[in-house]
Amino acid sequence: MNHPLPDELFEAARTNDRARYAAHLDACADCRAAWGRLRAGSLLLDEAADEAPAVDDFDWSRIDAAVNAEAERVAADIRSGRLRAPRPWKTWVATGVAFAAAASAVAYVKSHSTTPTVDVVAHREGPSQTAPDHGTPSQTAPDTRARFDGAVLLAAGGANVTVNGAATPLAGAAQVTEGARITTGERGRAVLAVQPSVTLDVRPGTEVSLPTMREGGVDVALAQGEVLVDREGDAGAVTLHAGRWNVTAQGDVLARTEAHVVRVVVLAGRASVENGGAAMQYTGPVVIELPDEGAARTVESPATDPLRLDLSLLGATGTRVMLPPLDPSATFSVRDHGALPGALEAMRLASPVRIEARFGGRVMQLDLGNGANPQWRAVTAVASAQPVARRTAAQPAQPAALPTSAIQSPQGRDLTQAEVNAYSRLAAGRFSHCISTCREQNRCAQEITGDLVLEVNALGVPSLASVAHGAEGARTCLEGETSRMRFPATGGDFPFHIRVR
Amino acid sequence: MIMVASNAPPLGILVSADDDTHPPYVARARAGDARAFQELYRNHRRDVARLVARLLGPRTDAEDVIQEVFIQVFRSLVSFRGESRFSTWLHRVTVNVTLMHIRAARSRPALGTELTHEPPAPDEHSPIEGAARNERMRALYKILDTLSEKKRAVFILHDLEGTQANQIATMLEIPVLTVRTRLFYARKEVYAAMASDPTLEPIARELQGAAAASEGDAL
Numbered sequence: 035m036n037h038p039l040p041d042e043l044f045e046a047a048r049t050n051d052r053a054r055y056a057a058h059l060d061a062c063a064d065c066r067a068a069w070g071r072l073r074a075g076s077l078l079l080d081e082a083a084d085e086a087p088a089v090d091d092f093d094w095s096r097i098d099a100a101v102n103a104e105a106e107r108v109a110a111d112i113r114s115g116r117l118r119a120p121r122p123w124k125t126w127v128a129t130g131v132a133f134a135a136a137a138s139a140v141a142y143v144k145s146h147s148t149t150p151t152v153d154v155v156a157h158r159e160g161p162s163q164t165a166p167d168h169g170t171p172s173q174t175a176p177d178t179r180a181r182f183d184g185a186v187l188l189a190a191g192g193a194n195v196t197v198n199g200a201a202t203p204l205a206g207a208a209q210v211t212e213g214a215r216i217t218t219g220e221r222g223r224a225v226l227a228v229q230p231s232v233t234l235d236v237r238p239g240t241e242v243s244l245p246t247m248r249e250g251g252v253d254v255a256l257a258q259g260e261v262l263v264d265r266e267g268d269a270g271a272v273t274l275h276a277g278r279w280n281v282t283a284q285g286d287v288l289a290r291t292e293a294h295v296v297r298v299v300v301l302a303g304r305a306s307v308e309n310g311g312a313a314m315q316y317t318g319p320v321v322i323e324l325p326d327e328g329a330a331r332t333v334e335s336p337a338t339d340p341l342r343l344d345l346s347l348l349g350a351t352g353t354r355v356m357l358p359p360l361d362p363s364a365t366f367s368v369r370d371h372g373a374l375p376g377a378l379e380a381m382r383l384a385s386p387v388r389i390e391a392r393f394g395g396r397v398m399q400l401d402l403g404n405g406a407n408p409q410w411r412a413v414t415a416v417a418s419a420q421p422v423a424r425r426t427a428a429q430p431a432q433p434a435a436l437p438t439s440a441i442q443s444p445q446g447r448d449l450t451q452a453e454v455n456a457y458s459r460l461a462a463g464r465f466s467h468c469i470s471t472c473r474e475q476n477r478c479a480q481e482i483t484g485d486l487v488l489e490v491n492a493l494g495v496p497s498l499a500s501v502a503h504g505a506e507g508a509r510t511c512l513e514g515e516t517s518r519m520r521f522p523a524t525g526g527d528f529p530f531h532i533r534v535r
Numbered sequence: 536m537i538m539v540a541s542n543a544p545p546l547g548i549l550v551s552a553d554d555d556t557h558p559p560y561v562a563r564a565r566a567g568d569a570r571a572f573q574e575l576y577r578n579h580r581r582d583v584a585r586l587v588a589r590l591l592g593p594r595t596d597a598e599d600v601i602q603e604v605f606i607q608v609f610r611s612l613v614s615f616r617g618e619s620r621f622s623t624w625l626h627r628v629t630v631n632v633t634l635m636h637i638r639a640a641r642s643r644p645a646l647g648t649e650l651t652h653e654p655p656a657p658d659e660h661s662p663i664e665g666a667a668r669n670e671r672m673r674a675l676y677k678i679l680d681t682l683s684e685k686k687r688a689v690f691i692l693h694d695l696e697g698t699q700a701n702q703i704a705t706m707l708e709i710p711v712l713t714v715r716t717r718l719f720y721a722r723k724e725v726y727a728a729m730a731s732d733p734t735l736e737p738i739a740r741e742l743q744g745a746a747a748a749s750e751g752d753a754l
Contacts (some may be wrong), residue, residue, distance in 0.1 A: 040723075040726040040727045040729070040730040041722060041723055041726045041727075043726075043730065044726040044729070044730075067736075068730040068731070070735075070736060071729050071730055071731075071732055071733070071735040071736060072726065072729050072730055074729075074735040074736070074738045075675075075678070075725075075726070075729035075732075075735055077738075078671055078672075078674065078675040078735075078738065079675070079694065079695070081668070081671065081672075082672060082675055082695050083694070083695045083696075083697065085668075086585060086589075087584075087585050087588030087589050088588075089581055089584040089585055089588060092584060092597065092598050092601070093598055094580075096598065097580070097598055097601055097602050098576075100602050100606075101576050101580075101602060101605045101606070101609075102573055102576070104605065104606050104609055105569050105572035105573050105576065105609060106569050108569075108572060108609040108610060108612075109564070109567045109568060109569035109571075109572055110567070110569075112565070112566070112567035112613065113567035187631055187632075187635055188607055188631075188632065188635065189610060189611070190606060190607065190610050205610070205611055205613065205614040208614060225635060231683070231685075233635065233638065235639070262639075264638050264639065467581060467585075470581070471581050471582075
């Protein structure tokens with residue numbers, strides 16, 4: 035029996051054209067089940083495509099406060115010269131060409147003197163001076179692979195790149211090339227694409243260099259601090275060199291230097307660890323300690339042990355972490371910053387210097403930058419009715435379609451009251467963000483009078499006939515939303531009025 | 536192949552009536568004007584929020600990602616060279632930050648989920664309808680979560696958001712052919728995942744029941 039492929043079945047399911055495969059579906063229970071699931075999937079995709087995500091319920095006051103504060107900081111950094119545009123890539127290329135020419139000359143001289151196997155790759159800046167001597171990749175054999183130019187996906191809070199001994203602030207969308215050294219300040223962070231489908235997250239207080247970055251593999255020398263390698267599937271190899279250890283990530287791996295030990299957390303997938311002898315394989319999740327002296331050892335994951343909760347694993351600002359259930363009588367401390375009850379449910383880094391903890395109906399914050407002895411303080415209550423309250427408060431900015439009686443369609447059937455109510459709600463939901471945005475951008479009047487009028491044809495396809503007085507600035511958005519709506523096909527044309535208040 | 540694309544304009548971001556190639560506040564922000572940054576944020580926050588919410592699905596960490604997007608935009612604005620429309624560059628940053636967030640969330644299995652409470656229900660339905668819709672969307676995005684982030688982004692932008700392939704190519708800085716290739720394989724994977732996902736069966740019954748009721752009762 036030849037079974038139709040899922041995409042063939044889906045194509046029929048999109049139009050509910052069961053007849054196309056009726057004979058097969060009647061005879062094949064598996065395909066019949068698949069048909070039902072694909073019909074459901076098709077309807078889900080329709081539903082998702084038809085309804086724009088609702089954004090009015092977001093806690094905009096919190097986002098506004100954080101973003102506006104960042105705006106002040108960035109503007110101040112620009113005015114003071116701390117934040118500058120990186121050199122354009124043409125300058126980089128010019129410098130690179132000049133440097134390559136110089137390096138070739140050096141290589142030529144050397145190759146005719148005492149060292150027959152000079153590696154022209156090594157002319158670029160190697161591991162940082164503070165990087166370990168051991169465990170760095172061999173640079174004696176030429177690497178014939180093409181160089182891979184990485185990209186900066188995120189640079190924030192103070193991160194620098196050093197190439198050729200010249201340090202410049204790292205900026206988003208810039209390129210990172212082989213030999214670069216990245217350093218992040220106390221609050222800095224950088225995320226780099228170092229291979230297709232591989233990112234290197236350089237955490238605060240870190241110094242890391244990229245002695246080799248070629249198509250198919252990258253070497254990362256970690257001198258100090260913490261990096262997270264996020265690697266997808268069969269992406270290029272990533273080898274971390276820290277202390278006397280080499281760690282080849284075959285999954286997602288976090289590595290951090292600590293006193294006399296390198297701590298490696300294999301978050302997912304596998305990692306192979308070696309220091310000149312046989313490689314050891316570890317499958318995550320697992321935490322490995324690689325000491326300055328002695329053998330590697332695995333330890334219990336701090337992430338699963340609330341008494342040893344490690345904030346550095348919280349990661350980026352804004353990341354919220356759901357905690358495992360705790361003994362209600364337990365307390366634990368966060369890096370010596372005070373005890374929290376065992377009822378703690380979730381934590382997040384609200385900003386680089388603020389931790390937010392949520393438990394029960396309460397939210398508490400700890401400002402790490404606030405004096406030598408920061409204390410937890412309650413900031414707000416989490417009310418279950420909050421979204422409803424926000425919606426109520428936002429209602430004056432929303433259009434409301436409130437026809438009070440059934441619509442008479444001159445040629446076709448009338449719309450029932452239930453239909454009018456349902457489509458009124460639908461239209462109000464669709465159009466509200468157009469009006470809100472338009473008002474925020476001062477393109478629409480605060481006082482809007484009159485109705486939005488849709489002309490609905492016999493097939494139920496609406497078009498925007500007129501907009502309310504003061505809402506002209508929202509026309510493009512309203513037309514877009516109108517084009518996505520469908521009314522019942524009544525067989526006749528009718529107008530549909532929506533009042534904006 | 537039949538596509539699921541809606542006929543909506545590609546995101547509110549692109550349809551702003553006065554979306555100049557380089558809005559004046561961009562130049563002022565690059566010069567260190569804090570008010571210009573705030574103006575930029577006010578003008579684009581809803582559109583960025585919609586794109587983030589679309590890419591993330593029904594999750595409660597969208598607010599954090601929106602915040603991260605604007606922090607990244609502010610910090611990177613000095614390197615915006617004006618070679619593309621500002622809105623295109625903004626979309627690119629938004630997509631990159633959101634995908635990075637998704638990847639980071641995937642790489643923290645030991646720490647559990649980001650969800651701490653139910654996302655609010657859409658306000659155009661009753662709370663029960665809203666909750667049911669959230670459940671359906673969660674089922675859909677669970678399937679989309681099986682895609683690599685590159686394919687996921689292209690699939691969502693094209694088939695759910697209605698963005699054209701050439702616009703996606705500009706947004707993601709990849710060739711149009713790559714967009715189409717990713718879309719082709721993304722669809723294959725999505726449909727195969729749907730065909731074998733038993734959790735869709737109750738949804739099928741629910742939706743088909745609702746459709747039958749709608750036909751019978753006219754809403």
